[in-house]
Amino acid sequence: MSSQHPRGGPLVDGPADPEHDPAASYGLDPGYVRRLTDRIVATSGETAATSSPLSGQPLAHVPQSTDGDVGEAFSRARRAQQEWTRRSLDERAAILLRLHDLVLHRQDEIIDLICWESGKARKHAFDEPLHIALTARYYARTAHDHLDTRRRLGVVPGLTRVEVNQVPKGVVGIISPWNYPFTMALCDGLPALLAGNAVVTKPDAQTMLSALLGAELLEEAGFPRDLWQVVAGPGSRVGTSIVQRADYVCFTGSTATGRLIATQCAERLVGCSLELGGKNPMLVLRDADVERAAEGAVRASFSNAGQLCVSMERLFVADQVYDRFVERFVSRTEAMTLGATLDWGTDMGSLISQAQLDTVTAHVEDAVARGARVLTGGRPRPDLGPYFYEPTILEGVSPQMACFGDETFGPVIALYRFHDEADAVARANDGDYGLNAAIYSQDGARAREIARHVRCGTVNVNEAFGATFASIDSPMGGMRQSGMGRRQGSEGILRYTESQTVATQRLIRFAPMYGMSDQTYAKVMNAQVRMMRKLGRP
Structure with a gap:
């Protein structure tokens, strides 16, 4: 741990009575x-x-x-x-x-x-x-x-x-x-x-x-x-x-x-x-800025040690930039700093619990046993703390592996190469989840058009997840097995209300008046409906 005590609030400078109070x-x-x-x-x-x-x-x-x-x-x-x-x-x-x-x-x-x-x-x-x-x-x-x-x-x-x-x-x-x-x-x-x-x-x-x-x-x-x-x-x-x-x-x-x-x-x-839950996809298109995409992929995959509902676990990269992207992504990942500290300057902290560490470890070990390759990471780090695990990039992940379709919720991401963008979108949509996605391309209009075909509740263009999550005016939530309903925006507050309609009627009633027969009333109402149609009224 850092020897510095952060500023005020919940901390004391030293142990008070550890025998009687664990805090x-x-x-x-x-x-x-x-x-x-x-x-x-x-x-x-x-x-x-x-x-x-x-x-x-x-x-x-x-x-x-x-x-x-x-x-x-x-x-x-x-x-x-x-x-x-x-x-x-x-x-x-x-x-x-x-x-x-x-x-x-x-x-x-x-x-x-x-x-x-x-x-x-x-x-x-x-x-x-x-x-x-x-x-x-x-x-x-x-x-x-x-x-x-x-x-x-x-x-x-x-x-x-x-x-x-x-x-x-x-x-x-x-x-x-x-x-x-x-x-x-x-x-x-x-x-x-x-x-x-x-x-x-x-x-x-x-x-x-x-x-x-x-x-x-x-x-x-x-x-x-x-x-x-x-x-x-x-x-x-x-x-x-x-x-x-x-x-x-x-x-x-x-x-x-x-x-x-x-x-x-x-x-x-x-x-x-x-x-x-989610098994969120990121697409790096052939015209992507490789350096920007690699930086975004690090945040998309390893923020909060991957324990983020909208973080990425599947990364699809176009053939044309695959090798260059992988080199930069791996390099940036290996440059990350890990540590058990409250100070600024650390890139990734710990997993939350032994159960979370066990899931991450089991997913990586299963993938490796079935033929996947670890490009970097792949190990727990008990020297740093009880639940630390290295940021891990896998290649060659196949459907029979647990981490292919199951949510890991840890610092593990699988790389996939693609040639055809339609195929990449289909693979991104594969499975039952649909929470968040990211698309990297220097052609914003084309990326936004592709986003319309990705079955996720939020899609970020040239950003990992922050653009949608921080846009409080916009709804956020999942499709398919990733949930129902939305937080943020109008939907995020109207879900807590009941819509109540109050109508006040003046002068006439919705029934025959002035001795009018039911049949005549029906004719009058039909005439009014037809007139409203001609006037263009909704």
Whole structure:
């Protein structure tokens, strides 16, 4: 570990009482940890230990919630939501802008805690508070665009006034993952709050503290404390309990779990949005800038040690540039720095857990045993930390290998050569997933046209994933087995509302008037319909 302590917040300069408090032995302030964990609605008396991937040493004992605790969290949230929905949209938006400023002000503290819990490199942890600030500012500035009552066409011009309101659903259940513990804990909930909802959230057990810091910042910005409830525990117990009570469910995680949640929501006739797995493709076309593509491929493949839903695991390269690209890609990969540190300057950090390391190791070993070639990497690095694995480039991966179609979710990418672009697109579309893709070409118009044929929810041109992910005004989500629904943009906030149509009728009614017979009424209505057709009315 670096000998320097990052700036303020969760750290202490030395061990306080490691024998009685595991967090103290690792430099986390025990009082700071207790302050965060006190936000969890939990009465079971049980705790679960968490540890840092950087060294394997313990960080905290996290209180565990019962089914009754989840019920209590929803009761508190529902009471708070009734008052919250009466506040003006401008007041809610103003709190989001205060959150924007607060997150940027406390950025170093947030990044420190993310690094402790997830093991990622500091430059990748930096993306998280930045994304939350962007999300808060976007929805605050566009609140009226999404949520104001809107006029619609009435059937009788001038006599039928129709308005559509966006009514909050109530209490939203959010189940967030460990790979981006601050971003994913908050980003889906901010538009839910702006739309007038309350939130009950279950962050992943491995990264609870980052999510709890987010909850603290929400309250400090001005959101009522009971409006954002946090519970903790196994997904089979606590996650299921949330799905059974929520008015809408937002889940980010595995496709297998997503299917279960979709089924449970369908049984209750409540909506859900699911961002699930991926086996994301990157295409390097024959006219690509090889150096730019190689740089992008490194970020696309190895950001957060490949533990990113939108990172690339399949790389298709045109014959004409294949050899030059591979040389530059391998060279750039081998120049990466790995380390267990909270300081800037490291290119890649650790995997999150032993389970993640086991998956990555098994995929690479299986591929090599079946004939794949390792161009660089291919080894765990216990000298750096318990879960480190080298950034790995494979060539000659074939369908019988596990890493061909299964998501690795680690720093491993497979190279494939192609000659025909139509064939490359077909191979990119192969399989069940469709989350994110990238295309590198110096002909932007042609790349954008090719993108229309790639069956992914987001496609980046001459960028790995950042262009779409950071464009908060645009929807983000998966096709096929990569999920349903979208975060960000209008879709990211309207999913938390019900559309309510209110129509006011003036002067005439939709029934015979003035002694008119039913038959005459029908003729009059038909004449009006034909007239509207001639006038070009929708």
